Amino acid sequence: MDMSERIKRRMRALSLKSVDLVKQTGASKGAISHWVNGTSQPSGENLFSLARCLQCSPEWLLTGEDEDKKSEVREANAHWHPGFELWDNDTPLRDDEVALPFFREVELAAGNGSTFIQENGDFKLRFAKSTLKKSNVDPQYAACVTVSGDSMLPVLQHGTTVGVDTSKKTIIDGKMYAIDHDGMLRVKMLYRIPGGGIRVKSYNNDEYPDEIIQPDQMSNFKIIGWVFWWSVLNVWNN
Template identity: 50%
Template sequence: MSLNQRVGQHIKHLRMKAGIKSQAMLAELCGWKSQSRVGNYEAGSRTVSPSDAEILAKVLGVDPAEIIFGYPQSNKRSDISEDEAVLNISGFEFWDSDTPLSDDEVEIPFYMEVELAAGHGISDVREYRGPKLRFAKSTLRKSSVESTRAACVRVNGNSMEPVLPNGSTVGVDTSQTNVIDGKMYAINHDGMMRIKTLYKLPGGGLRLRSFNTDEWPDERYEGDDLKQIKIIGKVFWYSVLL
């Protein structure tokens, strides 16, 4: 069963639970002219937009998360599918692998677990076959990012808090490896992926800075020590899970 079909089941269940006997009645309460929108949603033949999910939730008296996931956002579940996990992280349109791309959408690889040692990692995003996140082409154009050179990765640890809490997702432009002081970059540090703000030092060295400076003081790398570090790309977007 696709995510759209599961969402359709949630809407129908919540509609009946609220005592709204027909799709036409729900459509009217939502301010929609046609019953077909609710019918398509319940049938799973149409993807529910975030704005429509909020309208449905308000009419049905539930948390918007119940429309999509079938449970309130405050509840914790351990059986979330891969499609739902990607959806929960992205914060964009509600979709799954069966939903076709629109004319203004592209998919970008999402590396949920990144291993950089032994040459693996996100340097070649063209051959990726795992989970992906969807971005509007217009969004990428504003940041001058080519979709074929972009990837998303998950942030681990607390070194970039409070800006990037553990579990945040960042978009990385792998074509941008020249350091601009104070910008965030993904780096391969001796086989470990790290997200840091970078600063150039005289003589070609680098200073790595974390936002959580109380626990993570600045790091300086010069000379031979600099060989441990390879810049993967510049961070152009991030999504935060609170």
């Protein structure tokens, strides 16, 4: 099922017509027609607007991942909590918390053939132990880094923080991984291909087409770990 089929499926489930999509997304009739017919795909804010209109996630529209879960119509999917609890480096950890290293400036060290990340400063991010346990993440193998660029839009914006589990390097098709590719730290979706190669995929596939890593190129390609979490703060421009 491609994106146009997923769009049509949600339209049928919600009894929506093309004119409804035009009104709710603000896109033109021509753009909606192209999306529904599969001649083009929405991106950026258009993708988010369409996902809100169809009551599904942008990721599901793009990939169909977790289709049964992400395409269901749900209500009351958020709960209000009155404010944030403030803390600093001197605030002690609770019994149910763990602090993961946060590499705000990331460098990949080379020279001896090994790959490791050098920490700049003493930044930490706090996670509930129960949260990591649900994802089967051992804190001793976890760290957080920032993503740069727009190759993973709309899922990962520039400046998004991601959590990486360095103990999980086996490729599961369609999952996101942090990789060392020719000395560059990158976050991409990975797929296995026949013959032992790897397909490297970006969400922003129009601007960043798939890359194929052949078996004889593996010496310049290393999987650092599986991306188990991501978060980003939006900026209010008034």
